[in-house]
Amino acid sequence: MKNLISKAGRAIALQAVALVSCFAMFSAISTTHAEMPPLPQQMWQGKSDVQVADEARRDPNKYCTQCHETANATGKPFSHAGKHFQHGTKSPNSGEQVTCVSCHGNMSENHRKGVRDVMRFSKMDQKASKPELERTVHEQNQVCVACHTADKLREKFWAHDTHANKIACANCHELHPEKDPMKAIPEKQRIKLCTDCHTKIQAHKEEVKAQEAKENQ
Known part of the structure; x- marks a missing residue:
């Protein structure tokens, strides 16, 4: 009888040790989660870019580029040292430093599951x-x-007026340019930007060339 009680006592003691171990493990996990960086919604919503940098103690651009290193469409690395991110470049509206959030918007916690809220x-x-x-x-x-x-766009190039409501700026301009978005493009490539859409013009040009070549034979 004493042996049975002794065995039962040992079994209860082992179960108690196991429960304490599990509790300690889950407590450690909970502590780990509590120390994780705040969700984007908690960090950014309703705050300016400067406040984010001060409160999170990190560069807002670096926060994004830790995951977003390349462009999804091209696979090329993002240029975060380009025109928009040059030292001293500020938004003409807020007077604050231009960052990823300035164009892509404030992220919410849903950003982890989907990107519908991202511009x-x-x-x-x-x-x-x-x-x-x-x-x-x-x-x-x-x-x-x-x-x-x-x-300003109208002064730089008349075609901006013609296309502003018909095609996206991204059709002709790089989003993260290292240099001036148009000056960096050779003249022939600028023409190609037009003929990529205006195919009939290019076809007509080829017909004229063929006709001239035929006449010069």
Whole structure:
């Protein structure tokens, strides 16, 4: 009888040790989660870029580029040392430093499950990897013209007026340019930007060339 009681006591003691161990393990996990960086919604929503940098003690651009190192469409590395991120580049609207959030918007905690709340810039074609997430031309362009005003764009190039409501700025401009978005493109490539859409013009040009070559024979 004593042996049975002794065995039962040992079994209860072992179960108690196991329960204490499990409790300690789950407590450690809970502590680990509590020390994780706050979700983007908690970090950024309702705050300016400067406040984010101060409170999170990290560069807002670096926070994004820890995961987003390459462009989904091209696979090329993002250029976060380009025109938008040069030292001293500030938003003409807020006077604050331009960061990823300035164009792509404040992220919510849903960013971890989906990116519907993130402003995406694309060429609005049928080859989009996630067409259901594509933004309209108006939605995309209004972000750009918030800083690059219509008057200034009109002065630089007349075609801006013609295309502003029909095609996305991203159709012709790089989103993360290392240099000036147009000056860095050779003249022939600039023409190609036009003929990629205006195919009839290019076809007519080829017909004229063929006709001239035939006449010169």
